[in-house]
Amino acid sequence: MVEDFPKFHEIESPIRTFISKRVIGIDQNTSVQEAAKKMVEFNVSCLMVVKNDEIVGLITNDDLKKRVIAKGRKPSIPVKEIMTSDLITADIGISVKDALETMATKNIKHLPVKEDNEIVGMLTFSDLIDVQKQKLETHISRE
Amino acid sequence: MKILHISDTHIGGARYFDKKALEHVVKESKKGSYDLLIHSGDVTQEGKKRHYENADKILFSRLEIPYVVIPGNHDKRSGGIALYKEHIGSPNGVLELEDSVIVHVDSGVQDSDMGRVGMIKFDMMRNALRKYHKKSIKVVVLHHHTIPVPMAGRERNVLSNAGDLLDLFLKFDVDLVLSGHRHYPNVYHIDGTVFVNAGTASGKKTRYGDANSYNVIHVDEKRLSVETRRISGEKDVDKKEYPRHEQRIFFDFGKRVFRIIHVSNTFISTSNIFKRRHFFNAQDIINSLKGDLLIHCGGIVKDGIPKDYDLAQKYMKEFDLPVVYSPAGRDINYLGYDLYEDHFGDIDQDFTADDVYIKGISSAQYDTPEGIIGEVQRERLFYQLNQRDESFKCIFLHHNVLPIPHAREKGLLEDSGDFLREAVDEQVELILTGTSSHPFAAQVGKTVVVNANSLSSIYQRSLFGNSFNVIDVYEKVLVVSEISSLWGTRRTLGIWERNNQSEQ
Numbered sequence: 334m335v336e337d338f339p340k341f342h343e344i345e346s347p348i349r350t351f352i353s354k355r356v357i358g359i360d361q362n363t364s365v366q367e368a369a370k371k372m373v374e375f376n377v378s379c380l381m382v383v384k385n386d387e388i389v390g391l392i393t394n395d396d397l398k399k400r401v402i403a404k405g406r407k408p409s410i411p412v413k414e415i416m417t418s419d420l421i422t423a424d425i426g427i428s429v430k431d432a433l434e435t436m437a438t439k440n441i442k443h444l445p446v447k448e449d450n451e452i453v454g455m456l457t458f459s460d461l462i463d464v465q466k467q468k469l470e471t472h473i474s475r476e
Numbered sequence: 477m478k479i480l481h482i483s484d485t486h487i488g489g490a491r492y493f494d495k496k497a498l499e500h501v502v503k504e505s506k507k508g509s510y511d512l513l514i515h516s517g518d519v520t521q522e523g524k525k526r527h528y529e530n531a532d533k534i535l536f537s538r539l540e541i542p543y544v545v546i547p548g549n550h551d552k553r554s555g556g557i558a559l560y561k562e563h564i565g566s567p568n569g570v571l572e573l574e575d576s577v578i579v580h581v582d583s584g585v586q587d588s589d590m591g592r593v594g595m596i597k598f599d600m601m602r603n604a605l606r607k608y609h610k611k612s613i614k615v616v617v618l619h620h621h622t623i624p625v626p627m628a629g630r631e632r633n634v635l636s637n638a639g640d641l642l643d644l645f646l647k648f649d650v651d652l653v654l655s656g657h658r659h660y661p662n663v664y665h666i667d668g669t670v671f672v673n674a675g676t677a678s679g680k681k682t683r684y685g686d687a688n689s690y691n692v693i694h695v696d697e698k699r700l701s702v703e704t705r706r707i708s709g710e711k712d713v714d715k716k717e718y719p720r721h722e723q724r725i726f727f728d729f730g731k732r733v734f735r736i737i738h739v740s741n742t743f744i745s746t747s748n749i750f751k752r753r754h755f756f757n758a759q760d761i762i763n764s765l766k767g768d769l770l771i772h773c774g775g776i777v778k779d780g781i782p783k784d785y786d787l788a789q790k791y792m793k794e795f796d797l798p799v800v801y802s803p804a805g806r807d808i809n810y811l812g813y814d815l816y817e818d819h820f821g822d823i824d825q826d827f828t829a830d831d832v833y834i835k836g837i838s839s840a841q842y843d844t845p846e847g848i849i850g851e852v853q854r855e856r857l858f859y860q861l862n863q864r865d866e867s868f869k870c871i872f873l874h875h876n877v878l879p880i881p882h883a884r885e886k887g888l889l890e891d892s893g894d895f896l897r898e899a900v901d902e903q904v905e906l907i908l909t910g911t912s913s914h915p916f917a918a919q920v921g922k923t924v925v926v927n928a929n930s931l932s933s934i935y936q937r938s939l940f941g942n943s944f945n946v947i948d949v950y951e952k953v954l955v956v957s958e959i960s961s962l963w964g965t966r967r968t969l970g971i972w973e974r975n976n977q978s979e980q
């Protein structure tokens with residue numbers, strides 16, 4: 334669930350209220366092609382990678398581009414071969430400002446969010462932008 | 477943590493107040509090893525000085541555990557709020573208790589039975605939740621209910637901004653919302669939040685022959701349980717238990733069984749209230765989505781006049797999947813009732829496919845935006861549903877059954893309390909509605925409730941713009957997405973495990 338873009342006066346507020354709390358994942362042995370299909374079907378830019386109910390990594394749009402297509406690898410390889418497994422995560426209590434700063438300094442667009450050491454959601458930069466973009470589009474499309 | 481939740485003691489004269497029942501509660505508070513007592517309002521019958529003095533003498537001064545209390549509408553009668561402050565204390569506040577926090581807010585309006593949480597109190601709550609959101613148990617206490625409760629008659633929702641409150645509680649992962657006022661115990665589990673209504677602990681005005689009652693609430697790391705105990709009477713104890721942590725990552729969906737396109741408020745007409753470009757873009761997108769069924773939750777035309785109906789019929793024909801409809805008030809206004817049947821068929825429509833049963837129920841009345849199903853219709857509806865063997869059952873109607881963010885109560889079905897209770901108890905898997913033009917989805921018990929934004933009217937309330945929903949029923953999960961009418965961009969409103977799954 335993508336929430337509204339934080340208003341500037343709410344930039345100090347915890348990311349808890351802005352994260353997607355129901356996140357789409359994929360089994361680590363699924364093929365890259367299946368993963369790409371799932372990303373297209375649900376219009377998401379990343380998937381959590383799961384092994385026996387445990388989260389073991391993340392794959393993103395960029396990974397598909399850089400680690401598969403650009404390298405000429407086959408779409409039939411399992412996602413575990415191209416996923417990012419050293420996850421940079423954020424605590425659910427940090428502010429939006431700090432989360433954005435983490436994303437900027439680590440150069441990542443997806444931030445899995447933890448509460449009591451468990452991943453409970455995802456903060457996605459492009460989702461936040463998307464909502465903002467929609468707002469703009471709503472203005473543009475006034476008839 | 478163990479909480480003794482009482483409400484509506486109505487301490488006053490013997491006509492309204494049962495002293496023995498209160499005595500029972502006070503004794504329970506001493507022997508039940510509780511951490512906290514919460515009183516969700518209507519401490520007194522009339523907010524008079526002698527009632528407050530009595531409340532102190534026979535209730536509060538005898539408690540040996542910490543307690544939280546808020547005023548109810550009765551406590552604010554005849555200027556009683558000043559006496560409340562004098563005898564009990566601040567009507568609003570925040571209590572920090574080890575790893576929990578209790579935010580309690582006066583939702584009453586002076587000399588009125590209505591409830592309101594105005595901007596200042598709303599901000600107060602939000603600030604408190606923001607400050608204490610990392611507490612492991614978050615409790616909110618309000619006298620008036622946020623979610624429609626059964627047996628409430630027309631008083632479906634007395635908090636006019638209930639939708640915003642619901643949104644606030646869900647966003648902050650509040651664990652418990654405690655209320656009273658209706659004198660009828662009720663519990664709902666909505667996504668991660670449990671909404672509890674207490675019956676009256678010692679008021680003589682109980683409802684529908686129910687006895688006086690109180691709730692015993694247990695919260696531990698993994699579970700939250702609510703036990704309603706009757707002080708006397710046959711039905712002794714109701715116990716409900718819920719997991720405290722919801723599934724957050726979904727990866728095993730199984731095969732897709734059925735795809736529903738869910739639209740509302742198209743407002744087809746020659747007027748500029750109808751956005752043609754949005755409608756036709758959405759139509760192309762919908763046709764490309766290859767759904768199994770399109771459900772139109774009403775607001776088909778702008779007005780119930782021949783010109784609009786003829787146009788609507790022409791435009792709706794261009795969808796290349798089956799369509800079922802349920803009317804809004806505006807659809808059956810003027811000549812609409814007859815036009816509707818001529819152009820779109822029966823008022824109550826249904827659809828059957830392999831193991832799928834979808835049933836429309838008209839909630840509209842002509843000449844008014846207010847909606848109601850009515851007792852006879854409701855009985856018939858659930859009787860019909862129970863006759864069916866399909867494992868996936870869905871009900872659709874125009875009016876909301878849950879309060880919708882950014883919208884006031886007028887779109888809410890008048891008998892939403894009774895309807896929602898029954899649908900949840902019968903484990904109807906999906907309810908689709910289409911008022912208030914704001915997308916929203918939440919799971920109540922095992923029932924997913926989804927509201928659609930307006931597809932193509934200038935009146936809509938979402939930053940995402942006009943939109944419609946896609947409900948994908950997979951073998952193991954239900955995925956609800958919102959799709960922009962104009963651009964086709966998609967976002968997920970929610971994913972839930974299906975009824976047929978083991979988790980309980």
Ligand SMILES: [Fe+2]
Pocket residue numbers: 484486517518548550657658659679
């Ligand atoms: Fe009461």
Ligand SMILES: [Fe+2]
Pocket residue numbers: 518548549550619656657658
């Ligand atoms: Fe009340």
